[in-house]
Amino acid sequence: EIVLTQSPATLSLSPGERATLSCRASQSVSSYLMWYQQKAGQAPRLLIYDASNRATGIPARFSGSGSGTDFTLTISSLEPEDFAVYYCQQRFIWPPLTFGGGTKVEIK
Amino acid sequence: EVQLLESGGGLVQPGGSLRLSCAASGFTFSSYAMSWVRQAPGKGLEWVSGIGGSGGSTYYADSVKGRFTLSRDNSKNTLYLQLNSLRAEDTAIYYCAKTMVQGVSHPYYFDYWGQGTLVTVSS
Numbered sequence: 482e483i484v485l486t487q488s489p490a491t492l493s494l495s496p497g498e499r500a501t502l503s504c505r506a507s508q509s510v511s512s513y514l515m516w517y518q519q520k521a522g523q524a525p526r527l528l529i530y531d532a533s534n535r536a537t538g539i540p541a542r543f544s545g546s547g548s549g550t551d552f553t554l555t556i557s558s559l560e561p562e563d564f565a566v567y568y569c570q571q572r573f574i575w576p577p578l579t580f581g582g583g584t585k586v587e588i589k
Numbered sequence: 590e591v592q593l594l595e596s597g598g599g600l601v602q603p604g605g606s607l608r609l610s611c612a613a614s615g616f617t618f619s620s621y622a623m624s625w626v627r628q629a630p631g632k633g634l635e636w637v638s639g640i641g642g643s644g645g646s647t648y649y650a651d652s653v654k655g656r657f658t659l660s661r662d663n664s665k666n667t668l669y670l671q672l673n674s675l676r677a678e679d680t681a682i683y684y685c686a687k688t689m690v691q692g693v694s695h696p697y698y699f700d701y702w703g704q705g706t707l708v709t710v711s712s
Contacts, residue, residue, distance in 0.1 A: 515698045517634075524684055524702035525626075525634065536689075536700060568634055572697050577650040578624075578636040 483507055483574050485581035487567075493589040500556040502584045504569035509549045513573040516545055516554045519583075520565045528567075529554065556586075564588050591615040591701045593685045598706030605675050609706055611668040611685030619643065619663040622688040624696045625670050627681035628705075637683070638670065641694030648696065653679075675710045682707050 484507040494500055504514065512532040517525040527536040529545035532552060542557040556563055569581040597609040609625070624639040638659040639648045647659050658671040668685055683706050686699035 519634075524704055525699075526702075527689065527698065527700050530689065530698050570634075570636075570698060572695075575696070576636075576639075576648045578639070578696055580634040580636065583633045 482577060483510060483571050483579050485569050485571060485579055487569060487581035487584045489584060490582070491585045491587060493587050494559055495589045496559050496561055498559050500554075500559055500563070500586055502554040502556075502567055502586075504547075504552040504554070504581050506550045506552075506571060508574075510571040510573035512548045513571055514545075514547065514552045515570040515572070516543075517568045517570065518563075518565050519568065525568065559586070591687065593687065593701060593703035595683065595685050595703045595706040598683065598708045600709045600711065601675055602712050603676060603710055605710070607672045607675065607708060609670040609672065609683055609685075609708070611670075611703060613666045613668065613685075613687070616687070617691075618661075618666040620691050622690075622694055622696050623661065623668045624686045624688065624699065625659065625668075626684045626686050626699070626702075627679075627708075628684070629678075629681045632681075635681075636696070639688075639696035640668070642692070643694075646694045672708065675708075677710050680708060680710045 486505045488503045516529040519525040533545045566583045592614045594612045625637040656674045685703040687701040689700035
């Protein structure tokens with residue numbers, strides 16, 4: 482089973498700042514890495530698929546990069562609605578599909 | 590508009606059973622693989638099970654294999670998850686999720702999610 486480790490666990494930033502979230506895989510997942518956003522009390526929302534492709538309707542301030550074992554989600558300038566928990570997910574080796582433990586982006 | 594509406598959650602004793610349902614609308618249900626993903630209270634996401642569009646292929650996490658059974662009725666646009674031999678660690682919100690890619694039997698990744706149904710396993 483591929484283990485995804487997200488860091489940091491919590492990121493404290495102000496609106497307008499740049500957020501950089503990391504996801505590291507226990508072995509290569511090629512480019513088959515996804516990012517989701519989850520707000521309190523809501524279902525997750527797909528942001529990025531296959532490392533760098535924005536899902537439909539996702540603003541351009543969200544971008545993904547990386548391949549192999551190291552991936553990054555960047556939010557170029559945080560909007561108030563971006564404060565949430567972010568999860569990565571791999572689909573390269575499965576079952577099972579696996580998720581990271583999440584990074585909470587909170588208001589500083 | 591794509592909609593996924595889960596139902597069937599509730600309080601059940603350890604060792605008990607439940608059947609979850611997910612009613613889908615707004616897309617050609619039989620063309621898409623579907624999955625269940627759960628989230629224990631205050632915890633992260635865990636993929637539980639997936640099924641191909643025709644229902645011929647099913648996949649399970651080791652934590653539920655042999656206890657949970659996933660099926661679908663494409664004539665009713667409904668996904669089902671039968672939960673047997675429930676344990677306290679199965680307590681979670683269970684989300685129904687649609688695979689984004691059309692025509693594949695694998696779960697891949699999820700562009701639409703329901704709002705979830707809460708399963709609580711406790712005596």
